[in-house]
Amino acid sequence: MGHQRNTDKMKKLSVVVVDDEGPALRRVVKMVNEHPLLELIGTAMTAGDATRIIVETKPDLLLLDIQLKDATAFDVLENLEEDTFKGKVIFITAYDHYAIKAFELRALDYLMKPFKPERFHEAIERVVGNDKVGFHKVRDIMEGLKKSNTELVVVPEGIKNYFLNRNSIQYIYAEGYYANFVMDDDKKLLRISLKKLESLLPHSFVRVNKSAIVNYNRISELVNNKSTIKLIMEDGNEFQVSDAFSHGFKKMMHELLHTY
Incomplete structure (x- = not known):
């Protein structure tokens, strides 16, 4: 009462x-x-x-x-x-x-x-x-x-949220409606677009073409030819920076070089 x-x-x-x-x-x-x-x-x-x-x-x-x-x-x-x-x-x-x-x-x-x-x-x-x-x-x-949570990336998928160590992610590439996260010791396939990921990921992740986002800190070698830019990642995989994303990539690379 x-x-x-x-x-x-x-x-x-x-x-x-x-x-x-x-x-x-x-x-x-x-x-x-x-x-x-x-x-x-x-x-x-x-x-x-x-x-x-x-x-x-x-x-x-x-x-x-x-x-x-x-x-x-x-x-x-x-x-x-x-x-x-x-x-x-x-x-x-x-x-x-x-x-x-x-x-x-x-x-x-x-x-x-x-x-x-x-x-x-x-x-x-x-x-x-x-x-x-x-x-x-x-x-x-x-x-x-x-x-x-500075070391974590929160990636939503439906009603779930995945917490990934940002430093362990080497690159992400599209597979249809899914994004394949390639990490140091694991891979994770999540239903999310690269466009959506661009707005969620920290500054060190760079979109390089229609199908891939790379972790700038995990690039092992950058080959800058007259007409193309090729990235070689730590695990040996290679990515071409497409014309559509080259301006953004160069701008981001310039900013990151002056940040780190």
Whole structure:
């Protein structure tokens, strides 16, 4: 009875839900609508819409899917200023246990897909009862994640995310709708386009032709002829830099040479 009286006295938290999958979005919205402490004031399925709605409504609580189709949750949060959003954040994620562990260590809650209503209520109670978990705390967590994951590349595939050691990746080449990651001791075939990978990979990964991306740090030899550029990788495999990508490759190579 005491818990019910406290619930009645508490002001409802305004909530914005962000998820790029319709069924998942509707499921979370239903849970929000059924929770006595929550009031839904907006939803979004893209990073752009999410940023706009958050700025316009300034919700008390943001339920934010990490892997959106056009960006990540971190991209959304980095575009916000503290004076426009001072609310709390619960991440919704399909990340594996490595990422989950990172969140747990920093005491910020998350909902791991697929989650049950009981877990949803638990997360709400935890965040509602912790006044310290505000936007400033989220920024600290983001910075910590960036530092701890500097050696990792996160590659999404459907509802899964793969964490690959960036330094061990020598090159990536396309196989139909898939990308074949060639690493020091392993190969991994993932359903993702090279175009998508270009936006996800660190600066040291360079697109050299329609079918390949190479790790600049794993190039063993560069043969610069008058009309062609040939790359020889550490494992002996060779790649031609095509005309369509030569300008970008030379520009990237110039920048990297002045960086390292």
